[in-house]
Amino acid sequence: QQQVKQSPQSLIVQKGGISIINCAYENTAFDYFPWYQQFPGKGPALLIAIRPDVSEKKEGRFTISFNKSAKQFSLHIMDSQPGDSATYFCAASKGSSASKIIFGSGTRLSIRP
Amino acid sequence: DAMVIQNPRYQVTQFGKPVTLSCSQTLNHNVMYWYQQKSSQAPKLLFHYYDKDFNNEADTPDNFQSRRPNTSFCFLDIRSPGLGDAAMYLCATSRDLALRADTQYFGPGTRLTVL
Numbered sequence: 001q002q003q004v005k006q007s008p009q010s011l012i013v014q015k016g017g018i019s020i021i022n023c024a025y026e027n028t029a030f031d032y033f034p035w036y037q038q039f040p041g042k043g044p045a046l047l048i049a050i051r052p053d054v055s056e057k058k059e060g061r062f063t064i065s066f067n068k069s070a071k072q073f074s075l076h077i078m079d080s081q082p083g084d085s086a087t088y089f090c091a092a093s094k095g096s097s098a099s100k101i102i103f104g105s106g107t108r109l110s111i112r113p
Numbered sequence: 114d115a116m117v118i119q120n121p122r123y124q125v126t127q128f129g130k131p132v133t134l135s136c137s138q139t140l141n142h143n144v145m146y147w148y149q150q151k152s153s154q155a156p157k158l159l160f161h162y163y164d165k166d167f168n169n170e171a172d173t174p175d176n177f178q179s180r181r182p183n184t185s186f187c188f189l190d191i192r193s194p195g196l197g198d199a200a201m202y203l204c205a206t207s208r209d210l211a212l213r214a215d216t217q218y219f220g221p222g223t224r225l226t227v228l
Contacts, residue, residue: 034216043117043203043219044156089155101217103155 004092006104014112019077021107023090026071030092034101035064035075038087047088048075080111116140117220119204125226126194134189134223136204145187146217147179148203156203162187191225199227 005024013019023033031052036044050057050064050073057064063076077084090104118137126132136145144163148156160169162181176198178190191198204220 036219041222041224043119043205043222045219046216049216100158106153106155108153 004090004102004104006090006107008107009105010108010110012110012112013080015080015082017080017111019075019080019084019109019111021075021088021090021109022072023074023104024070024072025092025102027092027094028071029094030102032093033064033066033073034091034093035062036089036091036103038089038106044089077109080109082111082113085109085111117204117206117218119202119220119223121223122221123224123226125228126191127228128196129193132191132194132225134191134202134204134225136187136189136220137185138204138206138218138220139185140206140208140218141184142206142218143184143209144207145181146205146207147177147187147189148205148219149198150201150203150222152200159189194225194227196227199225201225 007022034049035047037047038044048059048062048064050066052068055066061078064073066073088107088109091101093101116139120135124132144161146161147159149159150156158170159173159177160179176192180188189202201222201224203222205217207217
């Protein structure tokens with residue numbers, strides 16, 4: 001119930017292509033879904049986040065698509081660049097218990113020049 | 114710039130020798146967290162402080178302790194490090210537990226090596 005399942009584990013995309021990472025959750029009490037980007041040797045940094053009252057959120061080349069009925073959400077990176085190569089974690093939390101962020105297992109993204 | 118600072122960035126200790134990792138923040142956030150992240154894994158929450166209130170995760174080993182002497186600083190103490198404690202230790206902060214959709218801001222981490 002508390003898990004967030006993330007796929008794929010690793011992803012290779014050509015420069016300029018679209019990178020898509022998928023996540024699914026079980027607990028319908030989750031109401032905040034952030035994505036974190038982590039470069040090697042660095043801490044995770046918040047990339048973009050969505051609440052379940054919207055189906056899509058876009059910030060620059062990054063878009064979250066949210067399907068509340070299917071309990072799924074995904075990150076799309078348009079025009080992927082080598083600088084996007086990093087590990088991406090989806091996550092979920094409950095507003096009443098914001099201390100507990102449940103992370104997905106992570107996706108290692110490599111963008112080929 | 115407001116930020117979360119961790120010192121040292123790299124720490125080497127011997128098996129069984131106590132070690133302390135440090136975190137400071139200039140964000141004036143109420144909540145501070147400690148995570149353990151092993152290679153190719155997601156961060157795992159060890160505990161958090163809400164102001165001075167300490168909240169331990171049920172599966173955090175007793176070997177791990179924490180102190181928060183003031184709003185800005187938080188320390189992670191590993192009393193007797195084992196080889197399995199080698200990991201990246203991440204400090205994070207958030208404004209307040211009561212806020213919905215509150216963001217956690219992570220520091221750069223301390224890479225701990227146990228010899």
